[in-house]
Amino acid sequence: MKKTNIKTIAVDGLITSNPTFKLVLGTCPTLALTTLAINGIGMGLAVTFVLICSNLLVSLLRKVIPNQVRIPAFVLIIATFVTVVRLVLDKFMPSLYSALGLYLPLIVVNCIILARAESFASKNCVLYSMADGLFTGLGFTFALTVMGAFRELLSSGAIFGVKLWDFEIAFFSSSAGAFFTFAIFIALFSYIESVVKKQKKIKDYAELVKLKEQSAFVGTTEAK
Amino acid sequence: MANSDILLFSSSPHVKSPKTTKWIMLNVCIALLPSLIFGIIYFGLKALLLVAVSVLSAVVSEFIYLFITGKKFDEIVKQFDYSSCVTGLLIGLTIGTNYPIYAPIFGSAFAIIVVKMLFGGTGKNIVNPAIVGRIFIFISFQTVITAYLSPNIASISGKTLDTSATALAGLLGQDGVQIFPNLSNWDLFLGTGLSGCIGETCKLAILIGAVYLACVGILNILYPIIYVIVCGLFTVLLNGFDFAFFLPSILSGGLMIGAFFMATDYVTTPNTKIANYIYFFILGLLTAGLRQATHMEVVSFAILLMNLTVPIIDKFIYHRPFGYYKPKKEAK
Numbered sequence: 001m002k003k004t005n006i007k008t009i010a011v012d013g014l015i016t017s018n019p020t021f022k023l024v025l026g027t028c029p030t031l032a033l034t035t036l037a038i039n040g041i042g043m044g045l046a047v048t049f050v051l052i053c054s055n056l057l058v059s060l061l062r063k064v065i066p067n068q069v070r071i072p073a074f075v076l077i078i079a080t081f082v083t084v085v086r087l088v089l090d091k092f093m094p095s096l097y098s099a100l101g102l103y104l105p106l107i108v109v110n111c112i113i114l115a116r117a118e119s120f121a122s123k124n125c126v127l128y129s130m131a132d133g134l135f136t137g138l139g140f141t142f143a144l145t146v147m148g149a150f151r152e153l154l155s156s157g158a159i160f161g162v163k164l165w166d167f168e169i170a171f172f173s174s175s176a177g178a179f180f181t182f183a184i185f186i187a188l189f190s191y192i193e194s195v196v197k198k199q200k201k202i203k204d205y206a207e208l209v210k211l212k213e214q215s216a217f218v219g220t221t222e223a224k
Numbered sequence: 225m226a227n228s229d230i231l232l233f234s235s236s237p238h239v240k241s242p243k244t245t246k247w248i249m250l251n252v253c254i255a256l257l258p259s260l261i262f263g264i265i266y267f268g269l270k271a272l273l274l275v276a277v278s279v280l281s282a283v284v285s286e287f288i289y290l291f292i293t294g295k296k297f298d299e300i301v302k303q304f305d306y307s308s309c310v311t312g313l314l315i316g317l318t319i320g321t322n323y324p325i326y327a328p329i330f331g332s333a334f335a336i337i338v339v340k341m342l343f344g345g346t347g348k349n350i351v352n353p354a355i356v357g358r359i360f361i362f363i364s365f366q367t368v369i370t371a372y373l374s375p376n377i378a379s380i381s382g383k384t385l386d387t388s389a390t391a392l393a394g395l396l397g398q399d400g401v402q403i404f405p406n407l408s409n410w411d412l413f414l415g416t417g418l419s420g421c422i423g424e425t426c427k428l429a430i431l432i433g434a435v436y437l438a439c440v441g442i443l444n445i446l447y448p449i450i451y452v453i454v455c456g457l458f459t460v461l462l463n464g465f466d467f468a469f470f471l472p473s474i475l476s477g478g479l480m481i482g483a484f485f486m487a488t489d490y491v492t493t494p495n496t497k498i499a500n501y502i503y504f505f506i507l508g509l510l511t512a513g514l515r516q517a518t519h520m521e522v523v524s525f526a527i528l529l530m531n532l533t534v535p536i537i538d539k540f541i542y543h544r545p546f547g548y549y550k551p552k553k554e555a556k
Contacts, residue, residue, distance in 0.1 A: 169330065171364040180338075 004124065006131050013135030019112045020143035021189040026112045029103045030144060031178040037160050040148030042096045043103065044141025046085050051113055051133035053081045058121040059129035065122075074117045079108045112140060143185070151181055243441075245346060248490075249306035251440050255433035256313045256485065262429040263422035266415060267321040271422045275316030278328035282312030285333040289341045307346045308336055314354035314485060317423025318478060318524075319361055327365045331357040351531040352489045355524050362524070412475035424478045434484040447493075447504045448483040454508025455479060462516045479511065482523035492531040499541040503530060 019025045026047070033039045057077045058065075065073045086104055089097040097104070107113065116136055121129040149159055155173035157165045171177045263271045286308040290300045315331050335357030343349045411417050415425030423430070437443035456474040463469045474480075487493070487507060494503050507530045514522040 167326075169364040170366060171360055174363060176363075 004128055006128070009128060009131050010135045013132060013137075014139045014142070015193070018139040018143060018189070019115075019136055020140055020147075021186050023112075023115075024186070025115060026110050026140065027182075028106070029110070030147065031175065031182060033100065033103055034144055034148040034151055034178060034181070035155070035173050036099070037145055037148035037152050038096070039099050040144030040146075041141060042089075042093075043100055044137065044144045046089070046100070046104065047107060047110065047112065047140055048134065048137025049085060050078060050081045050107055051116060051137040052130055053084075053133075054078045054113055054117055055121040055129040055133035056126060058117045059124065059126045062122045070118075070122065071114075074114060074122075075108060078113055078117070082107045112136065147181055147185055150185075151177065244305075245307070246305040248442055249310050251437065251442055252310045252485070253306055253313060255437045256310070256317065256423070258429035258432045259317055259423035259426065259481070260313070262415065262426035263317065266425060267422055270321045274319060274321065274323065274325065274328055275313065275422065277325060278316030278319075278332050279309055279312035281329040282308045282315070282332035282336050285336045286341065289337050305346055308340070311335055311340070311353045311357065314423075314481075315357040315361070318354075318358045318421050318481065320421050323361070323365065327361050330364065331361040334360045347491050349491055350535070351528055352486055352492050355486055355528050355531070358524050359528065409471045409475060412472060418476075421478065424481050427475055427480045430480045430484055437484075443484070443488055444500075447500055448488055450501065451483045451487060451504040451508045451511075452479060454505050455483075455512045458509050458512035459516070462512065473512070473515075477515075477521045478523045482527055486524070487527050487530075492534055494534055494537045494541065496541055496543050499537050502541070503534070503537060506530065506533075 013019075015022075017023055020027075020030055029043055029047075033043050054074070054077050058074060061073070061077075082105060085107070086097075089100070089104065116132060120132050124132070151172045153159050153164070154169050155171075155177070157163060157167050172181065260272075260275055263275070283304075286304075287300055290303075291297075295303075312328075312332050315335060316328055319328060319331075335353035339351060339353040339356045340346070340349045413427050415427065418425050434443060434445060434448065438445040452474050456470045459473040460467055460470050487504070494500050507526060510530065511523055511526040514526055
């Protein structure tokens with residue numbers, strides 16, 4: 001089993017088990033909200049906040065919550081923080097609040113948060129759980145922002161609301177375009193990851209060969 | 225030992241036909257030429273430019289894809305059949321002349337790369353690339369286009385159509401009221417005075433091409449005729465047995481080019497005869513029904529939907545092998 005420390009948690013949350021591109025969790029907000037880059041960032045940060053706080057509480061209460069009722073307890077904890085986020089956004093960022101719309105209360109049943117609470121926070125200590133929440137949330141934010149920027153650029157020629165050129169492909173703002181973009185990015189992400197892995201393997205193998213040669217050399221000299 | 229020199233061993237197929245993919249696709253290209261010529265006569269040289277750009281970008285995107293996947297140039301040229309030419313031609317012919325010049329480039333590239341090459345090239349695509357390219361253009365550049373242009377040649381009957389609407393838009397009641405087309409059926413047939421896409425307006429040219437394909441033996445002309453007639457009859461049925469709807473409904477919009485050139489693609493039709501009858505029958509019902517329900521031209525969407533059902537149809541209706549009999553149920 002892998003040793004848990006902050007570094008492996010960070011790599012896991014951002015890359016090797018990126019919630020959107022590798023685990024394909026939270027697909028509903030990913031497909032619906034990535035029409036604009038700013039929506040992606042807003043949604044991602046809201047989810048990150050809820051993730052950190054819920055992971056903190058779940059981890060604190062992991063010895064108190066009985067195993068049989070853990071899912072309702074997790075949902076209750078998550079719902080508390082979602083309510084906080086909703087009230088804060090409604091007060092201070094009404095435009096973002098209306099843009100996210102229905103998907104904000106739906107964070108309660110977002111499978112990323114439930115999955116992290118179930119598989120990580122209920123088994124690990126408080127500090128690690130918070131770090132996991134932060135990095136998983138950042139991975140989600142990164143994915144949503146990149147997809148949102150891509151779709152916004154192609155469908156309205158703007159990025160973060162700044163108009164770059166006057167050329168539109170409306171296909172990318174439709175739901176079919178959302179699926180298409182999602183597929184492209186998953187493929188791209190997997191491709192880059194496989195290339196990096198291959199490079200690492202080659203490097204490891206070269207080192208192994210070197211070590212073997214050295215040991216063989218040492219062995220022959222000793223025999224002499 | 226000596227016998228093996230006399231006897232020639234080879235695996236099937238033993239009968240060779242001159243009908244290669246290349247030959248078939250080249251003939252389809254030739255069959256589309258009348259439509260192109262009439263399009264240029266009706267809509268001017270802009271039509272030729274759009275079609276040329278469309279064909280060129282389709283071929284170039286196929287070459288670029290193969291080049292990226294690591295094929296050598298002479299290999300690419302050797303395996304090139306004219307199927308991407310057909311796709312490009314069909315995309316070019318099913319757009320209007322007021323579309324911007326970049327529309328067919330994106331449509332063709334999307335059709336070839338995403339729909340054809342990513343699924344494995346000619347013969348492996350699950351839907352017709354030209355249909356998807358047309359739908360891509362239709363969805364993407366709808367905001368740029370507000371109306372179709374009317375052709376240079378006036379109608380025979382001397383009546384004129386409202387410039388903003390196609391004949392079909394009025395027939396389907398796009399603005400809430402069902403207006404019968406102002407043109408005579410001959411105008412609809414010849415495309416004179418009829419606004420629409422480059423290759424869709426002149427039905428005569430499409431029929432010439434289809435008859436050529438049928439004579440060469442590529443197209444079974446019965447299938448598209450089933451499609452067109454079922455579509456017309458169902459429209460009549462939906463409008464309360466008013467046979468005045470029959471000819472205008474089958475002569476307007478993209479039904480003809482869709483039926484004769486897009487729906488009959490070898491790759492995306494079922495394998496057996498009975499399955500094909502069923503396929504084109506349902507296609508006709510679907511087109512007429514969806515037209516009536518959405519008040520839009522839906523031939524391309526109907527063909528796309530039916531293309532996706534082809535694997536299911538093929539799974540249940542297949543050719544009975546020679547000498548096959550149903551295994552009896554084991555009595556227990």
